[in-house]
Amino acid sequence: MVVDMDMKVSGSSSSSCPPRWWSENTVVVVTGANKGIGLALVKRLAELGLTVVLTSRDVGRGKAAAESLRAQGMLVEFSQLDVSDPSSIHAFVAWLKCRFGGLDILVNNAGVSFNDVYSNSIEHAQTVIDTNFYGAKRLTEALLPVFRRSATVSRILNISSQLGLLNKVRNLGVKKLLEDEGALTVAAIDGVVSQFLRHVKMGTWEEEGWPKVWTDYAVSKLALNAYSSVLARQEEGRGLSVNCFCPGFTRTAMTGGQGQHSAEEAAEVAARLALIHPRKLLTGKFFKWSKPFMYSML
Numbered sequence: 001m002v003v004d005m006d007m008k009v010s011g012s013s014s015s016s017c018p019p020r021w022w023s024e025n026t027v028v029v030v031t032g033a034n035k036g037i038g039l040a041l042v043k044r045l046a047e048l049g050l051t052v053v054l055t056s057r058d059v060g061r062g063k064a065a066a067e068s069l070r071a072q073g074m075l076v077e078f079s080q081l082d083v084s085d086p087s088s089i090h091a092f093v094a095w096l097k098c099r100f101g102g103l104d105i106l107v108n109n110a111g112v113s114f115n116d117v118y119s120n121s122i123e124h125a126q127t128v129i130d131t132n133f134y135g136a137k138r139l140t141e142a143l144l145p146v147f148r149r150s151a152t153v154s155r156i157l158n159i160s161s162q163l164g165l166l167n168k169v170r171n172l173g174v175k176k177l178l179e180d181e182g183a184l185t186v187a188a189i190d191g192v193v194s195q196f197l198r199h200v201k202m203g204t205w206e207e208e209g210w211p212k213v214w215t216d217y218a219v220s221k222l223a224l225n226a227y228s229s230v231l232a233r234q235e236e237g238r239g240l241s242v243n244c245f246c247p248g249f250t251r252t253a254m255t256g257g258q259g260q261h262s263a264e265e266a267a268e269v270a271a272r273l274a275l276i277h278p279r280k281l282l283t284g285k286f287f288k289w290s291k292p293f294m295y296s297m298l
Contacts, residue, residue, distance in 0.1 A: 019277055022050055024075055026153065027103045028274070029053045029096070031083055031139065032110025034061040036252040037159065040267035041107060041274075046074035048271065053103075055081035055092065057110075083110045083135030084127070093142045102148040105274055108136040108224075109159040113217045113254055125200045125216035129193055132220035137186075137227055149239030152278030157270065158228050160244040162288055163214055164221025171209030178226050181233075189226045193219070225286060232284030241283035245273050248289055 028045050032038045034056035042054045046069055054069070056062035059080050066078035079095055082088040096103060111132045114124040136158060147154045169175045174192055178184060196219045199205040211218035225244055232242035247266035251257050273287055285292040 020049070021278060022048075022104075022153070022275065024049055024051055026050045026105065027053065027100050028105040028107065029055065029103050029143075030107045030109055031055050031081060031136075032057075034058060034065045036254070037247055037263045037266050037270065038107075038109040039065055040263040041109065041270050042076060043069055043074070044264075044267045044271040045274070046076050048275070049075075050105075051075040051077070051100075053096065053100075054078050055110075057082040081110075081139075083108075083139050084131045086138060089139050089142050092139075093146060096143075097146055102146050103143065104148055104150070104153050104155075106140065106143055106147075106156045107159065107270070107274060108140065108156070110135060111159065111217075111220075111254075113214060115214050115217065117256055117258055120213060120215055122200050122205060122216045125197060125219075128216040129197065129220050129223070132217065133193065133223040133227070136224055140231070144235075144240075147240055151239045152281070154239050155241040155274065155281065156228075156231075156243070157274045158224055158242070158244045159270070160224050160228070160246055160286070161218070161221040162246045162248075163211060163218040164223075164225045165286070166222070168211040168213070168218055169209065169222065170211075174209070178222070181229050184226060184230055186227060186230055189223050189230070192226075193223050228286075229284055236283055241281050243273065243283060243292075244286045245270055246286070246288045 028050050030038055030042050030052060033042045033054045042052045046052045052075065054062060054066045054076055057080070062078050062080060066076045069076040077099070079092055080088070081092045112128055114128065115121055140156060166175055166178055174195070177188060177192065196205065196210055199208045199210065205215060211222070228242050228244050235242060247270065249260045251262055269290055282292060
């Protein structure tokens with residue numbers, strides 16, 4: 001199936017608006033959204049007329065970001081959320097159900113890396129995995145019962161990375177396990193992550209064939225991509241699509257301001273993917289910029 005995305009990025013918010021099928025009653029949650037791609041995406045979705053919940057771990061920065069957008073007339077609300085903290089997830093889900101009754105779109109954007117662009121320390125591997133993979137996984141699973149299920153509307157977009165594609169993995173056992181998408185399970189993915197962290201602890205991660213570049217970040221996204229594939233298969237036919245998006249090398253704090261395009265340009269593409277017309281909506285895809293692939297095929 002080919003997707004006609006017309007993905008031209010424009011600095012004008014009105015010149016590249018996709019055909020509107022949503023309303024201000026369509027509720028979107030964006031995590032890690034007080035800065036960077038997350039904040040730019042909240043702004044773009046709010047410009048397009050959706051109700052957007054901006055979440056961030058830092059209360060002060062999150063509130064300030066939401067208030068700035070509300071001052072421009074946008075439908076944006078703030079809620080504190082630390083995706084690495086199960087109690088914070090529980091409190092957020094309770095607040096969301098009380099405030100809106102449910103949600104329609106989830107964008108798992110929250111993520112961390114402790115490496116400079118040209119460095120590759122795995123000192124903080126556990127924290128990176130807990131936030132980038134388990135944080136998104138726990139939040140998603142907590143919100144699954146809260147989605148207002150609709151085959152045309154409900155969707156999850158996980159902000160991921162091509163660093164987590166299978167062609168970055170040199171461990172043939174891990175690669176073979178993850179390639180079998182039809183048989184892959186969440187338990188198997190958890191096992192892969194545990195194996196990586198064990199190799200990190202033993203100091204053997206490099207010789208065991210894990211990705212060479214931004215290793216802990218890459219493995220966190222590898223797990224997220226695999227989980228997204230499993231979840232998409234699990235939820236197919238149940239009114240919820242699940243896809244991943246790689247924004248590429250984007251100028252944000254995580255990249256030290258280096259990159260090939262701005263956070264606003266990445267957010268424009270992410271917004272279009274989050275709002276694909278229901279007739280063209282796919283599931284289980286990894287979008288490298290605007291082109292859809294199966295995550296294991298690159």
